[in-house]
Amino acid sequence: MSKRTFSIGGVHPHDNKISRECALEQLPLAPKVYIQLSQHIGAPAKPVVAVGDKVKVGQPIAEPGGFVSAFIHSSVSGTVKAIGPVKDLAGNSQMCVEIEVEGDEWADGIDTTPTLVTEIPADNKAIIEKIRLGGVVGLGGATFPTHVKLSPPPGSTCERVIINGCECEPYLTSDFRTLLEKGEQVVVGAAILRQVMGNVPCTIAIEENKPEAIAHIREVIARLGYQGIEVMSMKMRYPQGGEKQLIDAVMRRQVGSGALPISVGAVVQNVATALAVYEAVQKNKPVVDNSVTVTGECFPRQANLIVRVGTPLKYIIDYLGGVPADAVKVISGGPMMGRAVANLDAPTLKGTSALLFLTEKQTKRAPASACIRCGKCADACPMGLEPFLLNRLAKASDMEALENNAVQDCIECGCCLYSCPANIPLLDNIRIAKGQVLGAIRARAAAAQAKK
Amino acid sequence: MSTLTVSPSPHIHSKDSTRSLMLDVVIALIPAVICSFVFYGWREILLMAVSVCSCVVLEWAITKYMLGKSSTIGDLSAVVTGILLALNLPYSTPVWVVFIGAVVAIAVAKMTFGGLGQNIWNPALVGRVFLLVSFPGYMTTWGAPQGVVDAVSGPTPLGAIQEGLAQGASVSEIMATRGYDYSQILFANLGGSAGEVCALALLAGFVYLCVRKVIKPWITLSIFATVALTSLVFWGINPERFTDPAFNLLTGGLVLGACFMATDYVTSPMSVWGGVVFGVGIGFLTMMIRYFGSYPEGVSFAILIMNSLVPLINMAFKQKKFGRK
Numbered sequence: 001m002s003k004r005t006f007s008i009g010g011v012h013p014h015d016n017k018i019s020r021e022c023a024l025e026q027l028p029l030a031p032k033v034y035i036q037l038s039q040h041i042g043a044p045a046k047p048v049v050a051v052g053d054k055v056k057v058g059q060p061i062a063e064p065g066g067f068v069s070a071f072i073h074s075s076v077s078g079t080v081k082a083i084g085p086v087k088d089l090a091g092n093s094q095m096c097v098e099i100e101v102e103g104d105e106w107a108d109g110i111d112t113t114p115t116l117v118t119e120i121p122a123d124n125k126a127i128i129e130k131i132r133l134g135g136v137v138g139l140g141g142a143t144f145p146t147h148v149k150l151s152p153p154p155g156s157t158c159e160r161v162i163i164n165g166c167e168c169e170p171y172l173t174s175d176f177r178t179l180l181e182k183g184e185q186v187v188v189g190a191a192i193l194r195q196v197m198g199n200v201p202c203t204i205a206i207e208e209n210k211p212e213a214i215a216h217i218r219e220v221i222a223r224l225g226y227q228g229i230e231v232m233s234m235k236m237r238y239p240q241g242g243e244k245q246l247i248d249a250v251m252r253r254q255v256g257s258g259a260l261p262i263s264v265g266a267v268v269q270n271v272a273t274a275l276a277v278y279e280a281v282q283k284n285k286p287v288v289d290n291s292v293t294v295t296g297e298c299f300p301r302q303a304n305l306i307v308r309v310g311t312p313l314k315y316i317i318d319y320l321g322g323v324p325a326d327a328v329k330v331i332s333g334g335p336m337m338g339r340a341v342a343n344l345d346a347p348t349l350k351g352t353s354a355l356l357f358l359t360e361k362q363t364k365r366a367p368a369s370a371c372i373r374c375g376k377c378a379d380a381c382p383m384g385l386e387p388f389l390l391n392r393l394a395k396a397s398d399m400e401a402l403e404n405n406a407v408q409d410c411i412e413c414g415c416c417l418y419s420c421p422a423n424i425p426l427l428d429n430i431r432i433a434k435g436q437v438l439g440a441i442r443a444r445a446a447a448a449q450a451k452k
Numbered sequence: 453m454s455t456l457t458v459s460p461s462p463h464i465h466s467k468d469s470t471r472s473l474m475l476d477v478v479i480a481l482i483p484a485v486i487c488s489f490v491f492y493g494w495r496e497i498l499l500m501a502v503s504v505c506s507c508v509v510l511e512w513a514i515t516k517y518m519l520g521k522s523s524t525i526g527d528l529s530a531v532v533t534g535i536l537l538a539l540n541l542p543y544s545t546p547v548w549v550v551f552i553g554a555v556v557a558i559a560v561a562k563m564t565f566g567g568l569g570q571n572i573w574n575p576a577l578v579g580r581v582f583l584l585v586s587f588p589g590y591m592t593t594w595g596a597p598q599g600v601v602d603a604v605s606g607p608t609p610l611g612a613i614q615e616g617l618a619q620g621a622s623v624s625e626i627m628a629t630r631g632y633d634y635s636q637i638l639f640a641n642l643g644g645s646a647g648e649v650c651a652l653a654l655l656a657g658f659v660y661l662c663v664r665k666v667i668k669p670w671i672t673l674s675i676f677a678t679v680a681l682t683s684l685v686f687w688g689i690n691p692e693r694f695t696d697p698a699f700n701l702l703t704g705g706l707v708l709g710a711c712f713m714a715t716d717y718v719t720s721p722m723s724v725w726g727g728v729v730f731g732v733g734i735g736f737l738t739m740m741i742r743y744f745g746s747y748p749e750g751v752s753f754a755i756l757i758m759n760s761l762v763p764l765i766n767m768a769f770k771q772k773k774f775g776r777k
Contacts, residue, residue: 008774254775329457340458363463370569375722384773414462421468428460
């Protein structure tokens with residue numbers, strides 16, 4: 001069994017997969033959902049329904065607002081009550097379609113039976129169109145529209161499809177449960193993806209802390225008889241699930257600064273995305289739900305829930321017994337890269353992977369002290385950067401030096417801040433500087449474009 | 453739950469803190485401290501106490517009364533400096549001399565530069581070298597041991613060799629007269645400063661630090677390798693004029709310096725290859741000073757010289773960035 005991993009940096013936080021034994025369960029429907037029109041990277045979707053319209057589950061309620069954009073579907077059946085701003089988890093206003101739930105009637109043509117469909121349509125163009133119509137986006141966190149990723153620019157060729165089943169963030173178990181309970185669907189999804197990319201080989205990468213999933217997926221591949229799909233057992237290391245890191249680990253190729261994975265012949269899709277591809281292509285089911293891990297040591301009722309998109313976070317939490325008294329932080333996503341929730345009334349998005357509750361003891365940052373030049377941040381940085389230096393340059397606002405030292409390559413994985421013994425808020429400062437440098441780079445590119 | 457905390461990611465932190473790392477260094481030094489007590493007795497413990505207390509109190513007083521900042525002694529770095537300074541001194545050093553060493557180490561070498569993380573040179577070594585230059589008498593006199601074990605008194609092996617060579621004797625004659633053999637050195641039976649006497653105790657601490665991932669072994673190993681290779685070449689050319697590799701690895705402050713002084717975070721390079729270059733430089737300079745210098749021992753000077761080059765080494769040896777040439 002090969003134990004592959006990426007070549008630079010990384011950390012080993014305790015994986016804390018305390019919800020790993022919790023089987024996927026369906027969350028009962030909330031009385032109201034708030035479906036955000038911008039749930040993906042790119043232009044927000046444009047609503048195609050009006051207040052008062054009756055909608056069914058899986059019916060499109062918004063269409064793409066550009067090439068890099070995605071369809072949004074109703075996740076429930078009921079009546080559109082409002083289209084307007086609703087506060088998201090950070091408290092910022094986002095355009096949402098508010099739907100009052102009435103029953104659970106699915107749109108025509110959607111196959112809601114559990115029957116596994118293994119026969120893959122031959123027409124790749126039609127498959128990509130189905131993925132587009134299904135509103136499939138990268139569910140691993142980046143929410144990049146999948147049909148765009150599957151249509152590489154002319155001149156570039158894909159050599160391998162990688163299915164990301166690393167789930168390297170501590171606590172998260174939704175991908176693990178999906179692999180165990182919907183392994184067949186994920187494998188068919190992987191088969192579809194490799195066919196679309198030109199019958200290239202496909203690697204399903206799973207970290208070794210999930211041996212049951214590795215064994216199960218191997219068994220499924222053998223049982224379904226698909227050729228060209230392999231499972232790779234990965235050494236446990238964060239951030240293995242980072243796209244660039246995973247390509248490095250699987251293919252031993254490094255995607256250049258600012259370049260796309262396709263430049264080294266790779267297309268990476270998350271396990272949940274592979275499932276969504278299966279559902280969109282084989283069952284005509286658009287992305288209307290996704291699995292969400294609800295966990296934390298202080299949270300008594302661990303769960304891996306299948307949640308309709310747009311369900312208020314508070315509804316999920318209350319269903320499981322409410323926010324524990326000793327929790328001070330609710331995180332959407334994992335503890336390394338997730339976002340702290342400021343507004344529990346915010347709805348879930350397609351990319352919502354977890355709700356994590358942390359106590360003050362677990363999450364309180366110790367006061368920062370002097371840098372002791374131990375170099376742990378540089379050792380931990382998976383991009384080979386020098387966070388201590390970037391931090392210093394960021395404080396001095398030295399934009400030129402920041403760019404020369406590749407601040408724009410930072411993937412914000414948090415390894416530097418995680419490992420700093422002096423608790424210096426490295427990533428906080430670097431993140432701000434990165435935004436400024438990226439802005440300057442874009443402005444320069446725009447100016448160069450204007451001159452032509 | 454009444455209010456939610458909102459802050460940027462990451463939301464968790466490793467268990468490492470400056471204090472925990474320094475505590476590991478203190479733990480790693482315990483075998484050497486015990487050894488020095490076994491060989492030199494209570495007086496060694498007295499020196500250790502004076503050195504540690506002076507360092508801690510000085511740092512506290514300077515941060516509080518001169519810099520007007522909150523105290524930093526909780527990070528335990530002053531404790532480490534205190535122990536290392538004491539291990540670098542002969543057990544017969546007068547208490548007031550130890551105190552002067554602590555003043556130079558903490559006040560001059562550390563706090564003047566802005567405290568932990570800002571100093572260019574290893575504070576304990578600056579203290580030691582200052583004393584060596586200012587009080588050569590105290591620093592090279594080795595009185596009769598008072599410890600539990602019967603240790604040899606007199607000059608250090610390196611001192612004896614240099615003295616003997618100056619009087620025209622050959623290395624083998626000196627070794628024979630002194631009755632040195634290597635098991636003695638490994639298990640500590642030859643004269644020297646407290647930290648020089650037991651290589652095994654120091655190496656145990658070094659292994660502990662590597663296992664705990666407090667330090668990486670490359671600096672230390674490249675020092676050892678360079679000392680071994682350099683002395684192999686010279687000894688191969690003329691064994692009567694130059695001491696052999698085993699003797700050079702085990703005597704003097706080499707093990708203490710390579711394991712605990714050269715690996716100081718603040719004053720050593722960050723990258724693996726930078727560390728190797730740093731270590732090779734220390735090893736080579738040490739051997740040049742030992743063979744051709746006027747001091748019998750060169751580790752302290754070698755480390756301080758290489759400390760000065762760390763900013764340059766850090767700039768020259770950077771980790772390769774992901775996906776970049």
